[in-house]
Amino acid sequence: MTASARLSQRKDTPVAGRATQQIRSIASGNLTMKVLIACEFSGIVRDAFIAKGHDAVSCDLLPTERPGPHIQGDVLEILDDGWDMMIAHDPCTYQCNSGVRWLHTNFSRWQLLEDSCEFTKKLLGAPIEKIARENPIPHKYALERIGCKYDQIIQPWQFGHPETKATCLWLQNLSKLEPTDIVKGREQRIWKMGPSKNRSKNRSRTFPGIANAMADQWG
Numbered sequence: 001m002t003a004s005a006r007l008s009q010r011k012d013t014p015v016a017g018r019a020t021q022q023i024r025s026i027a028s029g030n031l032t033m034k035v036l037i038a039c040e041f042s043g044i045v046r047d048a049f050i051a052k053g054h055d056a057v058s059c060d061l062l063p064t065e066r067p068g069p070h071i072q073g074d075v076l077e078i079l080d081d082g083w084d085m086m087i088a089h090d091p092c093t094y095q096c097n098s099g100v101r102w103l104h105t106n107f108s109r110w111q112l113l114e115d116s117c118e119f120t121k122k123l124l125g126a127p128i129e130k131i132a133r134e135n136p137i138p139h140k141y142a143l144e145r146i147g148c149k150y151d152q153i154i155q156p157w158q159f160g161h162p163e164t165k166a167t168c169l170w171l172q173n174l175s176k177l178e179p180t181d182i183v184k185g186r187e188q189r190i191w192k193m194g195p196s197k198n199r200s201k202n203r204s205r206t207f208p209g210i211a212n213a214m215a216d217q218w219g
């Protein structure tokens with residue numbers, strides 16, 4: 001089944017319910033947007049936008065971790081489906097600066113880097129008016145291939161989480177994210193996580209404080 005077919009089968013608010021929600025939203029001065037959260041299994045950003053009254057849907061090759069509107073499939077298949085905004089969390093494995101050394105010891109990673117950057121370019125070139133892409137600090141080879149630098153670097157400690165994890169945002173028709181709650185702690189919890197079956201998932205979930213800021217400021 002294609003991702004588009006899955007979209008039409010997704011279980012969420014019935015159409016009539018969505019229309020009522022939209023009218024309520026317009027009456028209160030907010031416009032409901034159709035928001036695609038690309039490459040998200042956690043549902044964290046999706047649910048932050050839904051809480052603000054938007055028609056948000058997450059999409060990932062993996063199932064959603066918590067119930068909500070989700071398309072399990074290739075996000076490239078649904079980029080043309082009339083979204084007003086997309087927030088993309090595409091995989092960073094071959095692009096992040098913290099892993100650049102592996103390119104010089106494992107030459108097969110160069111092709112994987114090419115493929116990964118092609119994927120990113122398709123997301124950034126999607127026919128969607130407002131686009132945000134988040135990823136860790138990239139190395140220069142990734143930046144050369146993607147062809148554009150990030151607009152902003154944010155940290156979880158600017159959004160209520162006492163942790164460090166530099167996160168870059170590439171923004172199209174969206175304002176820089178303003179810190180909402182600067183806290184003191186500077187723990188590197190993400191890097192200290194020990195080996196486990198769910199390590200990569202645990203490291204990649206979006207911080208709820210950042211998700212809420214996105215929904216409040218962009219929604």
Ligand SMILES: C[S@@+](CC[C@H](N)C(=O)[O-])C[C@H]1O[C@@H](n2cnc3c(N)ncnc32)[C@H](O)[C@@H]1O
Nearest residue numbers: 039040041042060061074075089091204205206
């Ligand atoms: C770094 S994780 C992002 C996780 C996200 N921050 C969250 O809270 O769920 C990258 C995700 O991209 C997904 N992914 C990779 N290729 C994809 C594709 N073609 N279509 C949809 N999702 C994809 C992976 O399955 C993975 O869950």
